[in-house]
Amino acid sequence: MIESTIRALGPWSWFVLGLFLLGLEILAPGTIFLWFGLSALAVGLIALVFDFSWQVDVSLFVLLSVVSLLIGRRLMRQLVSEKGDPGLNQRGSRYVGREFTLTTPLREGAGNLSVDDTIWRITGPDLPAGTKVRVEAVEGARLVVAPASAKQTLHAR
Structure with missing residues (x-):
């Protein structure tokens, strides 16, 4: 059933996955699901333009997720250190x-x-x-x- 729904939605299934992951970020904050959700949305945009196989789409999703996670963590670390309150616990x-x-x-x-x-x-x-x-x-x-x-x-x- 899930497989037939994904096939019927085609590239739009990536948008559904991306929105689902972004919704998980709201429920479980920590900026982990944010990067995966953005990667799924990016793969959805690419899938609308190019007709790759599902294996290529999944590989692209994994690659974009890892890259965006690493870049996002570095950015978040810089933002926290710049805007943190050094006297918060003192x-x-x-x-x-x-x-x-x-x-x-x-x-x-x-x-x-x-x-x-x-x-x-x-x-x-x-x-x-x-x-x-x-x-x-x-x-x-x-x-x-x-x-x-x-x-x-x-x-x-």
């Missing part, structure tokens, strides 16, 4: 160098700092509430802070 590193105002005092070298919608544990010298601090480093899940004015005077020297 949120605290995004705050190094930024200044904030303490809402609660820093006592015995420890305290809390509200940044955006997150409360961070901080370490640094004892400081009263309302002091401007600069984030100097990240130690695990803690931000290391120092008075902002002290850091500015060090840069001024």
